[in-house]
Amino acid sequence: MSRDLASNTAAQYAATHVNPIMFVKLEFDTAAPNSTGTIRLHNGLGTYNWDANDGAGVRAWQGTGDLGQISAIEEGDEISPYSIQLTLSGIDTSIAAEAARETYYQRPVTLYVGALNASDELVATPDVIWTGFIDTMDAVLGGDNGDSIVLTAESELAMFDRSSNYLYTNAQQQHDSPIGPDSNNPQPDTFFTHLQEMEDLTLDWGKRKGGSGGGTIDIDTSDQVDVKMR
DSSP states (O other): OOTTOOHHHHHHHTSSSOOEEEEEEEEOOTTSTTOOOEEEEESSSSEEEEEOSSSSOEEEEEEOGGGEEEOOOOOOSSOOOOEEEEEEEEEOHHHHHHHHTSOOTTOEEEEEEEEBOTTSOBSSOOEEEEEEEEEEEEEEEEETTEEEEEEEEEEGGGGGGSOOOOOOSHHHHHHHSOOSTTSSOSSOOOTTTTTGGGTTEEEEOOOOOSOSSSSOOOOOTTOEEEEOOO
16 A cells, blocks of 8 residues: 555554545546536545645645545456446435536546545645546436435556547548648648558469560469458
8 A cells, every 4th residue: 555655644554543535536528518627526524725736736625525435446467447436425416417417438537545644634645546537427316325426437447448440541541631731741641542442452473484584574373362451
């Protein structure tokens, strides 16, 4: 647990009485209509103000108390896209409905861990322990603890299992490398121009039958190579 922790935080965790605190930052799309922007929460009580060194400066992190839950963070020897769940319960129905309308897919999530002293003050700036992206966000209505929001986030390793949907075609190349007065490409990129013509193309693979002089060269057409695009 002492991996990359601030010295004061590591010392606090080594003490007999440990007061850990978890912080979460959800970065919703600020360009989307009616977006709430970045949300900063923690699983304690009250408000903590500190700088996460993300360029935003000192920000207020709101406490959720027992209403906020974070699932266990898994790690393993294999390179696997482990996921986590964040739950906020006991909220108003209108808030749950508003959250469901957020543009949340693939928005960044960052978890921090910190430690508190006997006066409930942070002993050091919390450290990043997990980063990933929001995968799903479900609103649960009418639960035992009231309405709740359950957010599932995947680690950054999940990007290795996701297709880029990039096509190696002439149309894709022209889209990515446009020409025009505002482009750095004065001439069209012709790298994939003849790609479609090569599909199911049959080439005669010949060889010389005569001497090495400058006369006519006979081609042996008995050997052929089928070129197929896959």
